[in-house]
Every structure is written in C-alpha cells, then in structure tokens.
Amino acid sequence: MSKKTSLTPRERVRMAMEHKEPDRVPFDFGSTAVTSIAGMAYEKLKRHLGSNSETRIMAKQGQVAHVDEEILRKFGIDTRPLDPGAPDNWTDIEIDPFTYQDEWGIQWQRPEESNSYFLLKGHFEGDENGTLEALRQFQWPDPKDPGRFRGLRERARKLHEETDYSVVFSPRATFWQEAARIRGFGDFFSDLVMNKKFVHALLDRILEIRLEITERMMAETRGFIDVVL
Numbered sequence: 001m002s003k004k005t006s007l008t009p010r011e012r013v014r015m016a017m018e019h020k021e022p023d024r025v026p027f028d029f030g031s032t033a034v035t036s037i038a039g040m041a042y043e044k045l046k047r048h049l050g051s052n053s054e055t056r057i058m059a060k061q062g063q064v065a066h067v068d069e070e071i072l073r074k075f076g077i078d079t080r081p082l083d084p085g086a087p088d089n090w091t092d093i094e095i096d097p098f099t100y101q102d103e104w105g106i107q108w109q110r111p112e113e114s115n116s117y118f119l120l121k122g123h124f125e126g127d128e129n130g131t132l133e134a135l136r137q138f139q140w141p142d143p144k145d146p147g148r149f150r151g152l153r154e155r156a157r158k159l160h161e162e163t164d165y166s167v168v169f170s171p172r173a174t175f176w177q178e179a180a181r182i183r184g185f186g187d188f189f190s191d192l193v194m195n196k197k198f199v200h201a202l203l204d205r206i207l208e209i210r211l212e213i214t215e216r217m218m219a220e221t222r223g224f225i226d227v228v229l
Contacts, residue, residue, distance in 0.1 A: 006023070007022055007023050008164040009026070009077075009078035009079070009164055009165045009166055010078075010164050010165060010166045010167075010226060011164075012024070012026045012078050012166075013026045013078050013079065013166035013226060013227065014166070014226065017227070026078040026079070026166070027075065027076055027077045027078050027079075028077065028078065028079045028168070029067055029071075029072065029075060029077045029079075030058075030065075030066065030067030030072065030077070030079075030081060031079040031080065031081040031168035031170070031227075031229075032081065032168065032170040032229055033058055033059035033062065033064045033170070033172075036058055036059075036064045036065060036066070036067060037064065037065055037067065038062070038063060038064060038065065038115070038116070039055055039057055039063040039064065039065045039115055040063070040115055042055055042065040042067070043055055045071070046068075046071070049071065049074065051068065051070060051071065053068050053070070058081075058083070060092070060100075060117070061102075061108055061116075061117045062116055062117070063115040063116050063117070066081075077165075078165060078166055079165060079166045079167075079168045079227070080159055080163065080165040080166070080167055080168065081168055081169075081170070082152075082155060082156050082159060082167055082168065082169040082221065082225060083170075084148055084149075084152065084171055084172065084213075084217060085147050085148050085149060085150050085151065085152060086147055086148070087103065087141070087142065087145035087147045087148055088145055088146060088147035089142060089145050089147070090103040090141065090142075090145070095107065098110050098111070098112060099120060100117075103141045104123070104141060104178060104181070104182050105122070105123030105124075105138065105182060106119065106121070106122050106123065106181050106182055107119075107120040107121040107122075108120060119181055119185075121184070122181050122182045122183050122184040122187075123138065123182055124138075124182055124183045124184070124187070124202070125183065125184035125187055126184075126187070127187075130183070130187060130191060130195050130198050131198060132197065132198060132201055135198070135201055135202060135205060140205065140209060141209055143208075143209045143210075143212035143213045143216075144212070144216075148213060148216075148217070149216055149217065149220055152217060152220045152221060153220045153221060153224070156169070156220070156221040156224035156225055157224050159224070160223075160224040160225070160226075161224075166226040166227060167224060167225045167226050167227070168225070168226065168227045168228075168229060169217070169221060169225045169227070169228050169229075170228070170229045171213065171214045171217050171218075171228070173210045173211075173213070173214045174210070175203060175206040175207045175210050176203070178206050178210075179199070179202050179203050179206050182202070182206070183199075183202060
C-alpha cells in the first residue's frame with residue numbers, strides 16, 4: 001500500500017502515535033511547557049524572523065513562552081496547545097521583585113540577571129513542618145476554582161472543529177515532583193525512609209487535588225483533544 005502524501009497535521013500526529021509511518025515526522029513546538037522555548041530566546045527568534053508581537057508567558061517559573069500562530073505556521077508545526085485556565089481565587093504572592101510564592105506555598109526566586117526562577121523554599125521544609133497536623137492546617141489549592149475551567153470546552157471545540165491541527169492538552173498533573181518541591185527535596189527523600197506516614201499523606205493529598213482538577217478538565221474537553229501529556 002502506498003504511503004499517503006497529503007496528510008493533515010492531525011492525521012500525521014495520529015499516525016505517528018499509532019506507530020505508523022506518516023508522510024513526514026510530525027513537528028511540535030510550544031504545545032506544552034517542556035516543548036516550548038524560553039522567553040529570552042523567543043525574543044531573539046522573533047527579531048530574527050521580523051516579528052514584533054508581544055511575548056506571552058506560558059509557564060512563569062521557567063519563563064517559557066507561548067509561541068505565536070505566525071511562528072507556528074512558518075515552521076509548519078502540526079500541534080496546537082490547549083491551555084488550562086488560571087484560578088480566580090489565587091494570585092501569586094510577590095515577596096520581592098525577584099521572589100514569589102505560588103498557590104502550593106512554594107517560593108521561587110530568580111537571579112537579577114536571569115528570567116528563570118529556581119526553587120527557593122517549600123512550605124513544609126524542616127522537621128517541624130513534616131507532620132500530619134501541618135498538612136491539615138495548610139490552605140491547599142482549590143480544585144473546584146471555576147477559573148481553571150472557564151472557557152476550556154469552547155477553546156477545545158474551536159481548535160478541533162475549526163482547524164486540522166492536533167490538539168495537545170497538558171493539564172500539568174504532576175504530584176511526585178510537586179511533593180518534593182513543597183516539602184523540599186532533601187526532606188522529601190528522607191521522608192520516604194524515615195517519615196512514611198507524613199510523605200504518604202502528602203502524596204495522597206496532592207494526588208487528590210490533581211485528580212479532581214484533571215478529571216474535570218478531561219470531562220470538559222472530551223471529544224475535542226488528540227493528545228494528553
């Protein structure tokens with residue numbers, strides 16, 4: 001059977017996902033925070049290509065950029081991102097011009113000469129915070145916050161029905177990494193051996209929140225997305 005030579009981007013990605021050979025290797029650029037580009041590098045790329053669009057940030061911690069549609073088209077990218085919404089009832093706390101705290105109680109800091117943030121401190125760092133009572137008292141992110149889901153289904157529907165690109169959805173549902181960050185990596189790995197009740201409860205609580213958010217998002221977008229990462 002001859003190989004199809006005029007695949008749509010969605011068909012091309014689907015064939016590759018099914019371990020079939022498409023007409024060419026599918027291209028992804030910017031559909032997730034780990035396949036996009038740092039904001040400073042994106043500024044240089046846009047200048048090189050003659051684009052003067054404003055840079056929008058996809059992931060604050062790593063200062064990863066949203067890639068503009070004109071750039072995606074220029075490179076023949078087969079995927080398009082579907083981004084979850086931001087919570088209504090949380091705004092990152094600015095501690096100083098270079099440091100902020102996210103909704104998980106994690107503090108991030110960047111060097112003055114850099115745009116990227118690095119883990120500074122987790123909310124549960126230290127022996128005194130590695131307790132079940134500390135977990136009970138913490139104000140956890142609200143998985144039902146309507147801002148996370150507002151407009152998600154319509155954006156997914158529009159991408160699916162009005163384009164032929166492969167729609168990639170990344171609900172950012174990590175919980176192991178989140179636990180290590182919120183506890184502090186050193187304390188977290190020690191807990192796996194020496195403080196098991198606490199670390200199990202911590203992982204369970206984060207997983208519960210992530211699952212509730214992700215299940216709602218998947219229900220909202222059912223039938224309209226092609227890839228979930």
